[in-house]
Amino acid sequence: MMRRLYGLTFVAMIVALAPASAHAQSADLVLCDRLAADAADPDKPADIKGVADVAPADIETAIKFCKKAAGASRRAMYELGRAYAANRQMPEAIAAWRRAADKGSTSAMVELGVLYGTGAGVTRDEAQARKLFEHAAQAGNPRGVSNLAALGGGGGGAPADPARSRELLAKAxxxxxxxxxxxxxxxxxxxxxxxxxxxxxxxxxxxxxxxxxxxxxxxxxxxxxxxxxxxxxxxxxxxxxxxxxxxxxxxxxxxxxxxxxxxxxxxxxxxxxxxxx
CATH class of the missing domain: 1.25.40.10 (Tetratricopeptide repeat domain)
Structure with missing residues (x-):
């Protein structure tokens, strides 16, 4: 039995950010991390614990500060997506994850990959899911590795390769x-x-x-x-x-x-x- 994949969806979104000083931006990111950081995100600094899910009472505040910090931080953009997802604003969550993935967030790649792998909110596309997981895996994201292995380990839409899956899993x-x-x-x-x-x-x-x-x-x-x-x-x-x-x-x-x-x-x-x- 393989573990189920976790994830959400995508759309385009533009986050308008007002000019802010470096100090203010840093404070926004600190608050964003405190409320919405993902404990499994490789981008997360070691001194930040992270949360399994954004608490209902923290959603509004998390969206506010993560939105402010997102312009200068792919981690904050990914966390903004988590806050939107917790608020069931899936188009906004997907858009944030897509922008974070474009900036190199492997955790956002995994979330988007799950959507394509499961067909949740988007047309199911296993080849696209595999591509996203492969990018995340190549960058060392453990969830990217394990999810790619769950799809069979074949790259670029290739057939499932159990031996390759073993190889990928061994690294993670x-x-x-x-x-x-x-x-x-x-x-x-x-x-x-x-x-x-x-x-x-x-x-x-x-x-x-x-x-x-x-x-x-x-x-x-x-x-x-x-x-x-x-x-x-x-x-x-x-x-x-x-x-x-x-x-x-x-x-x-x-x-x-x-x-x-x-x-x-x-x-x-x-x-x-x-x-x-």
Whole structure:
């Protein structure tokens, strides 16, 4: 299973900015970052924490200050798009992301790529999605790498290439939990190369340590089955519980199977009920 792609759309937009001093512009960017910075954006300075989503109470302020800072900062333009998206102003969000991408924002490229990959708000165009992800990946954006791999790794509209996907994911897996998870899946399934449960488990364990829901679920399954390492029922349950708490549906089902392990079937082999304890 591959992680779903995240993203939005595009249109043209012109942001009118009033003249401002360097000091005022810097203050605008500080406030924009505080309210709308993306924790995963490679453009983000290390001392800025970022937010998963722009808080509803902060949307209006974020739009105001990010709009002021956007003329001199591609990061602010990308963050302006995030603020518009949080306010469900998708044409404006798309326009901001397009302008940020034109200035070299790899995070904006990823957002636009997702739109094309999923057909959300634009005509679905996998070749265009791949092109955007490829540009972001070549610049070192981990989400660009993992999303390109999810499309199959072929460049410029080329057919899917699982071996190339492995290669791309391996680069991002050094630091990115999603890439670790996806590469682990390919190794566990033998997709694009040799099957290797040991390496897959090691990658799942790294991603699980970063609270990746899918990796936690996979660690539960590998621990339960003894794949790629020791069998440990207690550890399996703990991993499933952590994944389930983060919303992973497969982990929830696994916990239910642990609770109700005995299946009662009719003479045709159809499940009648489960015995629970």
């Amino acid at each position: 897996a050094e630091t990115n939990a999603e890439a670790q998870y996806q590469l682990g899946l390919m190794l566990a399934e033998g997709t694009g190369g040799e099957k290797d449960d040991g390496r897959a488990r090691a990658l799942f364990e790294k991603a699980a340590a970063q609270n990746h829901p899918g990796a936690l679920e996979r660690m539960g399954a590998f621990s339960q089955e003894g794949r790629g390492g020791p069998k440990d029922s207690a550890a399996a349950k703990a991993y499933y519980e952590r994944a389930a708490a983060l919303g992973d549906e497969d982990a929830k089902k696994a916990l239910e199977r642990l609770r109700c392990p005995y299946a009662i079937k009719d003479k045709r082999g159809n499940l009648v009920t489960n015995l629970c304890f």
